[in-house]
Amino acid sequence: MSGLAGDLGIAARLARRELRGGVRGFRIFLACLALGVAAIAGIGSLGMAVREGLRADAQKILGGDVAVRLIHREASPAERSWLRRNATVSEAADLRAMAYTVRGTAGGDPAQRRRVLVELKGVDDLWPLYGSAAVDGKPVSRSRLDGLLAARNGVHGSGVHGALVDPALPLRLGVEIGDRLRIGGQSFEIRGLLTGEPDRGTRLFTLGPRILVSRAGLQATGLVRHGSLIYFHYRLKLPPGADAAAFVDRLKAALPKAGWRVRSLGEATPAAQRFLARIALYLTLVGLTALLVGGLGVANGVRAWLDGRVATVATFKCLGASARIVFLTYLIQVLVLALAGIAIGLVAGAILPAALAGLVESVFPVTLRLGLYPAPLAVAALFGLLTALAFSLWSVARAREVPPAMLFRQTVSAVEGRPKPLYIAITALLVAALAGLALLTAADPVIATIFICGCAGAFLLFRGLAWLVARGAARLSDPARGVRRGPNLRLALANIHRPGAPTASVILSLGLGATVLVAIALIQGNLMDQVRRQMPDRAPAFFFIDILPHQAARFDAAVDGTGGATRTTRMPMVRARIVRLNGVPAAEAAVHPDARWATRSERGLTYAAAMPEGSRLVAGDWWPADYRGPPRVSFDAELAQGMGLAVGDTITFNVLGREITATIANLRRVQWRTVGMNFTVIFAPGTLESAPHSHIAAVYTEPEAEMRLLAAVNNALPNVSGVRVRDALESAAGILETIGVALRSTATVTLLAGLLVLAGAIAAGHRRRVYDAVVLKVLGATRGRVLRAFLLEYGLLGLVTAAIAAVLGAIVAWAVLTLAMRAPWTLLPGTAIGTALLCLAVMLLFGFVGTWRAMRQKPAALLRNE
Structure with a gap:
């Protein structure tokens, strides 16, 4: 050990003297290492800043300590009573509707009105429980918000409800503050631009601009009907010190068959967290790829640098330096410069979230929680150190074998040959350590x-x-x-x-x-x-939603009356949630992560006597057209594979609080790319007809007839909303x-x-x-x-x-x-x-x-x- 300590001391002094000459030969080395480390550190720090931002804003994003959601129906008196006894409750509802201009249309052709699909939200006077809405770029108090949404006398008459609209809506409809919009059977006065909605969530995709109204205003539209596709939200503020998880357990035990979706703070942004995890994994792997490619630059940089040091190495040998001293001298220099490159990369990675905060927040609705996060920086530093050693050790080990005679032919000759087996083995171990670190730190070991x-x-x-x-x-x-x-x-x-x-x-x-x-x-x-x-x-030109069963004939007549529709497909739709698979609760069943989405919330399903277009049976048989018997379903084959289901297995659905267990009769391969009418779950006739539901229709038409068709349907049935597929x-x-x-x-x-x-x-x-x-x-x-x-x-x-x-x-x-x-x-x-x-x-x-x-x-x- 004394010999090694002495050699190490000599090598350190020699390395210090050589490093005084600068880093000219190490510029590529430093650049490659710093770039790779910066990529990994920056991606990790950015991911942490986003996750911490989501966690810090969880109450505002969720809208409360606990959020409860129902579809198609409001909470029953007993359910509402239980919630209000145990928490402060804010009620809201949202749906999709058609909004059209009122100004300048009196006595004119209704078909000429400008129309747009909107996402309409009605809130009560307690909304929001946490955070505050922003109007025209400024936060507003709850009392001020109530005044903006309330019905009041105005220039257009008495009792006009107020609305706050997405900044994109005036551009779409050519309106401004003070103008009126017609939604369903009610007119609304635009009283401001909605620039901040605390409980909107983190959705990137919407089908139309948002409009905020009061619950009374929403009720006045006439769109809140039995069977319509409406989401009813009950956001709960718990007493101080209450445990949200325990409250959720009590709620589920007290009302086990309510059929609602319940989320606490830990589940405020599940979709956003999954999306971010996938993006972060991809970006980290790209950063690691850059670091590995940069490892070649490290190897080339060390090789070029040592080629320029052949005479120096030979001189050391002539003066009596051992091969170990030569090896340690240049290994120390590589380590010192590697640490410098890693430090540069860590600094760049640490400031990357601050540099990209504005861009990220403009695309993804979250406020970054900027700060110094040691964990991703430590991982990036370790990746950088392992990469530097793995890609430089080979050349440094070869340098120790330079003979003294190389001093006399330095121009043509360079450091060639393989190092000793010991150094080859160490290099292999370093590469294995890199792979192990990638596996250990990856969110998905399979992808890693x-x-x-x-x-x-x-x-x-x-x-x-x-x-x-x-x-x-x-x-x-x-x-x-x-x-x-x-x-x-x-x-x-x-x-x-x-x-x-x-x-x-x-x-x-x-x-x-x-x-x-x-x-x-x-x-x-x-x-x-x-x-x-x-x-x-x-694809069809439009999907029309919220067609009530008794309106089906009027809808068909309105479409046929335009003369522009080439084909129409209409099917009933019911929203339901999968609660058990073969008797096992869905949350506990062995479901592949790629199929887990189908069990997280309500899904649209239908019933049909004949198999819809765009489907192909891959297992089982289709039922007879006049089938009347126990509940049976046709299931998407790919989804069934992810859930471990086959023909003959059972699935239990919660349909508006009622549980229905059905047997899988067949599996279908669905061609979703046609963007036509299809469902993952289709019930056989005889089960869902009496459940509250609506119809959805796909209408194909020529582009020049689209607006005429939309106007005809909306004028005949104001509650029916048209989703223009081209816009989506x-x-x-x-x-x-x-x-x-x-x-x-x-x-x-x-x-x-x-x-x-x-x-x-x-x-x-x-x-x-x-x-x-x-x-x-x-x-x-x-x-x-x-x-x-x-x-x-x-x-x-x-x-x-x-x-x-x-x-x-x-x-x-x-x-x-x-x-x-x-x-x-x-x-x-x-x-x-x-x-x-x-x-x-x-x-x-x-x-x-x-x-x-x-x-x-x-x-x-x-x-x-x-």
Whole structure:
């Protein structure tokens, strides 16, 4: 140990003296490490800031300490009495309705009124229990809010209810504050813009602008009818010190068959938490990919730096330094500089949430809780340290084997060969530790395992492709093959396959980053193509909801009367909740996470004698058209697989407080991409007909007849709301575009890491490139010929790398879309070609810069030492 301690002391002094010379040779090393660490630290810190923001605002987001929701029906007197005895209760209701302009339409054609689907919410005088609403950008008190929503005398007459509207509504309808809107059978005066709604939740997708009215105003519309699709909310403020979880248990025990959805603070934002977890996992894996790609830059940077230290190492050996002292000297320097790079990355990652807070809050309705979060920073630092050691140990271990004789031939020779088996084993252990850390910190170990296997496969694949490229270049440049080639091409091919060529590093680093970018671009491009081009061609023009059973004939007559409808499909719809699977409570059943969504809240279901279009039986038989017997259901096959269900199993539904147990008669494969009328659950006739329900209809028409159709239905049936499918798809496309930009931006970090590795690879071969350029100029080659030869080399590498990235990116995108997302695949050649040109341009640019630096070297300065 004393010998090791002495060697360590000597190595530390030597390392300190060498580090005084600066970090010129370590710039790529520092940049690659800092970039990867910053990506992981920033993503982790941003995720923590969002989660802490959701947790801190849970009461405002939920609207109370406990939230209870019913659908189709209000709480019964007994249920309402129990709630009010045990908590302060605020009641609200929301539904979708059609709003249209009143100003300027008196005596005019009702069909010319401007109409829009809105999300209408009626609140009582206790709303909100927590937080405050914002009107025209400013918080308002509860009393002020009550005054804005109350019925009062105004310029348009007496008893007009007030409404606060989403800022997007005036733009859609061409109205302003003081104008009136008609919703159902009631007119409302616009009294302000609703810019803050504390219990709105964290939904990214809505079908229309929000309108806030009083409960009395909502009741006056005439839209609150038995069977209509209305959500009734009861938000509860518990007494001080009360335990919300215990209260929920008491509530469920007291009213076990109420059929309502109950949430406490811990479940305020379940969908948002799941969405954030998936996004955070993806972004973390992209950051880890950038760090791993940057690891190649670390390896190249250390290699280039040690190549420049060959004479110094040989001098140490000549002066009696042992191999261990040499190893420790350079390992200490690597560790010191690695810690510097990690520190830079941690600082950048820590401030990233503050830099992106405005952007995130504009897209995702949450207030970030900014702060310093040690956990993600510690994880990022550990990833960075393991990466630095794993990718640099090989070169440092080889440096210890440099013989003293290298002092006399430093120009041509470099650090070559393999290190001793001990260091190879340590490197393997470090790589295994990286994989283990990725598994340990991942939210989904299965996805993390797939990622690790994918990274290992990608590294091996690109390494193998690089070997094939080098072998192909060697065969093409072989004079024995008898094919005449110009000197520029021969020199370029020779440089691709010569010993020490950067071919493998270039193809691996730039190719991996470009592959990720191509895959994301193709996935998003295919989804956008589906939403914006293919789906609108197959989808209906409108979905009409809240058609009451006695209004079905009038609805059909209104649609037929326009003369523009080409096809109409109408089906009954009941909202129900799955409460048991084969007798096991749904919350306790073994359900795959991808299918768990179906058990969390109410789902729409129907009953039918015939199987709807867009379905195909895969198991069981359809019931007879005149079936009358025990409850039976047809179930979506994919969902059944996730729930572990088969034909003959039972499902228990809670339908408006009544539990119905049905047997699965058959399983269907549903073509959801047609955006047509279909349901995951279809009951056989004879079970649901007497339950309160409404109808939903899909109407197909030509674009020019859409507004005429909407006006005809709305004038005949004011309570019926029309969802314009084209608008919904455009809204979905906008969300996809926003998410796609974020994902592409993150993936660009991987490409940037690849570019840094490319710069490192060029720097690693700079000394050899200078020597080649000098020798060629001495032999009579002109500057232009040498420049063309080197650029041709980089052009060939860039073209090959781009082609490989385009093909592999397309394969990855195809696999994700067809196997994971079960979506159709369309090759988008423009994306692949664009990426190829980008890779080629980047390669030529970096090659030109590296070659120009080599060309500036004077022959005399180099030949003087030969």
